[in-house]
Amino acid sequence: MKSKKNLVLLGMMGSGKSTIGQLLSKKLDLEFHDIDKHIEKKEGRKISEIFKIEGEIFFRKIEEKITIKVLKLNNKIISLGGGAFLNENIRKEVLSNNISFWLNWKSSTLIRRIKRNKKRPIAYNSNENEIKKLISERLKIYSMADFKINCEKFNKNEIVNKIINIYEKN
Ligand code: S3P
Numbered sequence: 001m002k003s004k005k006n007l008v009l010l011g012m013m014g015s016g017k018s019t020i021g022q023l024l025s026k027k028l029d030l031e032f033h034d035i036d037k038h039i040e041k042k043e044g045r046k047i048s049e050i051f052k053i054e055g056e057i058f059f060r061k062i063e064e065k066i067t068i069k070v071l072k073l074n075n076k077i078i079s080l081g082g083g084a085f086l087n088e089n090i091r092k093e094v095l096s097n098n099i100s101f102w103l104n105w106k107s108s109t110l111i112r113r114i115k116r117n118k119k120r121p122i123a124y125n126s127n128e129n130e131i132k133k134l135i136s137e138r139l140k141i142y143s144m145a146d147f148k149i150n151c152e153k154f155n156k157n158e159i160v161n162k163i164i165n166i167y168e169k170n
Helices: 017-028 035-043 047-054 056-071 088-097 107-114 128-142 156-169
Strands: 006-010 032-034 077-079 098-104 147-150
Touching (some): 006 017, 006 088, 035 047, 035 077, 088 098
Parallel strands (some): 006 077, 006 098
16 A cells, blocks of 8 residues: 555644544544653653643653654554644644644634643633633644644534545545
8 A cells, every 4th residue: 555644633622633533543544643642651641740740841842752753654643732733843744744634613612622621731721711812823823734624514524524535635
């Protein structure tokens, strides 16, 4: 089988990167790599604990290291952490030899999904207005992905099929 580029999912917390990634992995029969899970495995603790004990700067350093390592693989489905694409080194790597998809939703949908989520330190420690601001700041960066998928009006399978259609053509 021809070696294809990795299929990379990016976007805000709550955009369904892990769920859609798993479904894509089954349908395309490609291995799935959830970067948040890799970080937790490597560190032997939850992301919320890493943030609490070591702080965000430490987290971002290991996030960069692990994400870039996984991006060097081929023919995988990879879901990034919500903040990863903001890192210039990660972004360059994603844009160099992968096919990237931004899962885009209305802010109100994302806020409803992530607010007061204990597993997500950034969402847990921010109020609604702060999350809204974070989303609008990140939009510009997320829009640098190769493809934008507007997810709002579609169910999981429709989103997966849209992504597969594009991936197979590229
Ligand atoms: C973060 C998103 C999280 C995780 C960490 C920071 C962010 O990943 O990497 O809590 O800055 O948006 P998910 O998008 O998978 O929740």
